[in-house]
Amino acid sequence: MPDIYLAKTEIKETKEPAKSRAVKAETVADKLKAQRTTNPLAALVIRPKKLTFDTQERKEKIILLARRHLITNLGWVLVVVAMIILPRVVFRIFPELLVSFRYRSAAVLIWYLFAFSYAFEHFLRWFFNVNIITDERVIDIDFPSILYRDISSAKIDVVQDISVKMGGFVRSLFNYGDVHIQTAAEQREFVFEAIPKPEEVIKILNELITEEEQEKIDGRVR
């Protein structure tokens, strides 16, 4: 017999937990947040907070910024120390040189100002010649001479080969070396010169390459 009346049965819809649907893979940028460097004068800065660069895109995150190791500044620092000591030594050896107090003080003041300029210029070169790795690109910012800048970049997905060159007593002692990055871009090779902890830089770069490949597979390419 056909049923004329059927009581309503409550069918409970089993909702999928929101969490499982929106599983978001943790990016390298997120992972490195815990290791964030706060010292703006560090030679290796991981996930810098208050730092931007000229050609940065809106959603591009800086993963790493590398300068030459601090110890590479020793040469010019010693020169500056010698420049500070030099006037005393010279006037002790040649006491009759610029006998007049006026000329001597003017010469000494100019000399110290010159020493300051020399130190400042070298500091600027060290501080602003940087290599940057973002979640999308590898960037090399160079200031080879006064008022001249050279910025080159390559997408992470065109990086073909990465190698480290470390050798010598000082480099081994202070753990710094050159990272060579071969690319398929217009600029064939990027060299991160004398950067600290090169193996860590390579590790991060490799993780970024893997992430980029995964993004390509998932179709999430920016």
Added chain:
Amino acid sequence: MTPFERLIGYLTTLSFSYHWFLKGLFLFGMLFYLAFGVIVIRQVGLMSKTLNGAINLPIKIIAWVHLGMIILLMLVILLAF
């Protein structure tokens, strides 16, 4: 006394002034240094524009102080000597 005689007289009494020579030399050097100070300001501006970080302001201040010191020293040489 003819102008020619006056010129000869002037040239024969002309003595070399060590003081003015040194002052001129210092000032000439400082002019180039002043140009360098201005270039450093522009260089810092370009660098800060390229890489904008937390200590860019102190660096800019140092560059201006550097230029100020050059101008001050130039004035000292010009007026106090």
